[in-house]
Amino acid sequence: MNNLLHLKQQDRIGWIGLGEIGYHMASNLHRYLASLHLNMTVWNRDPAKSAKMHHHGPRVAKSIEDLVAQSNIIFTSLANDAAVEEIYLQLIELASQVDHSIIFVETSTIYPALATKLSKQLSAYPQHTYLQCPVFGRPPVAKAAKLIWVTSGDEKAIKRMCLYFTTMSKSIIHLKTLDVAKACNFKLIGNFFVAGTMELLAEGLTLAEKADVDQESVLKFIETFMPGPVWLEYSRKMADGAVLDKEDGFSVDLGLKDVGHMRQLAQDTGASLPTADLVYDHLKAIQDKGLGGQDWSSLINSLRDASKLPLIVEKQSYAGEKGEKGE
Numbered sequence: 001m002n003n004l005l006h007l008k009q010q011d012r013i014g015w016i017g018l019g020e021i022g023y024h025m026a027s028n029l030h031r032y033l034a035s036l037h038l039n040m041t042v043w044n045r046d047p048a049k050s051a052k053m054h055h056h057g058p059r060v061a062k063s064i065e066d067l068v069a070q071s072n073i074i075f076t077s078l079a080n081d082a083a084v085e086e087i088y089l090q091l092i093e094l095a096s097q098v099d100h101s102i103i104f105v106e107t108s109t110i111y112p113a114l115a116t117k118l119s120k121q122l123s124a125y126p127q128h129t130y131l132q133c134p135v136f137g138r139p140p141v142a143k144a145a146k147l148i149w150v151t152s153g154d155e156k157a158i159k160r161m162c163l164y165f166t167t168m169s170k171s172i173i174h175l176k177t178l179d180v181a182k183a184c185n186f187k188l189i190g191n192f193f194v195a196g197t198m199e200l201l202a203e204g205l206t207l208a209e210k211a212d213v214d215q216e217s218v219l220k221f222i223e224t225f226m227p228g229p230v231w232l233e234y235s236r237k238m239a240d241g242a243v244l245d246k247e248d249g250f251s252v253d254l255g256l257k258d259v260g261h262m263r264q265l266a267q268d269t270g271a272s273l274p275t276a277d278l279v280y281d282h283l284k285a286i287q288d289k290g291l292g293g294q295d296w297s298s299l300i301n302s303l304r305d306a307s308k309l310p311l312i313v314e315k316q317s318y319a320g321e322k323g324e325k326g327e
């Protein structure tokens with residue numbers, strides 16, 4: 001038996017959180033494990049999502065306690081800080097009672113101080129390890145196993161996890177730091193670039209329409225002059241009026257969480273981040289209309305509203321090519 005296989009047979013993987021992105025990540029990881037005749041255990045708050053996953057093979061844990069008992073590697077993909085804190089409160093308590101060691105791989109987008117707090121709490125039980133490894137890429141990118149991972153935490157544990165990260169991603173950025181807050185900072189900065197690009201596009205496309213400039217020509221310009229995946233996908237999505245609902249996308253609600261964290265990080269570090277304030281206000285206006293489940297590119301409607309242009313109200317299927325950018 002070669003070393004790699006031996007290592008994998010020791011690993012018993014558990015996954016908590018089968019939302020828009022977690023579901024695809026867990027599916028890809030499971031596909032890889034299944035190719036080695038290994039299984040994984042999943043748990044989701046809404047049992048319907050675990051049942052859907054079970055259909056493809058993974059075991060469903062009866063409870064979080066059951067999952068902890070069966071796993072020595074646990075991935076988490078959860079909506080927000082409150083969910084992560086709530087689940088880790090249980091995980092850390094349970095980890096204090098088991099006699100095997102566990103590597104926790106937290107992949108959600110959370111505020112850095114929470115990662116530090118959880119890592120410190122878990123360090124009371126030194127047999128366990130906490131890694132903060134957020135991801136970039138929307139659900140279709142996750143489905144295609146082309147996410148970008150960012151790693152922070154214990155180097156040896158990260159090395160051991162790399163094989164698994166690879167099954168879900170196209171690249172891994174190693175921050176090479178024990179400070180797990182750093183990956184959260186990195187993730188928020190990356191998402192700031194995405195959110196800022198979206199704001200620019202929403203404003204520019206709105207101006208183009210008001211100034212009666214042919215939209216296809218504007219898109220062609222973006223395509224040839226700024227052909228980055230974020231520019232291409234969001235310009236096409238906004239121009240097509242493809243204000244998607246959350247399925248396949250990144251919701252206004254989650255976007256507000258991330259932009260709120262960016263603003264907090266700016267405040268805590270003394271940085272000036274005026275673009276984040278604009279994006280926040282524009283997303284908040286959409287949420288206030290009860291449309292927090294729409295894709296966050298629908299912030300263009302705030303600009304359209306202020307510019308007295310008709311709002312994009314109907315969900316239309318997005319016919320454009322899906323890029324590989326991410327949040």
Ligand SMILES: NC(=O)c1ccc[n+]([C@@H]2O[C@H](COP(=O)([O-])OP(=O)(O)OC[C@H]3O[C@@H](n4cnc5c(N)ncnc54)[C@H](OP(=O)(O)O)[C@@H]3O)[C@@H](O)[C@H]2O)c1
Pocket residue numbers: 016017018019020021022023044045046047049077078079080082083086087107108109110135136137138139249250251254326327
């Ligand atoms: N979607 C993206 O494009 C994207 C990209 C990169 C990173 N992210 C980050 O990845 C994380 C997950 O995103 P997502 O789009 O998958 O979100 P999502 O579709 O809203 O799924 C959230 C997951 O968290 C679970 N959850 C929420 N509150 C919970 C609680 N109190 N206790 C237990 N479970 C709870 C949900 O369980 P239920 O099914 O029971 O509701 C679900 O499994 C977020 O931090 C997000 O910022 C998302």
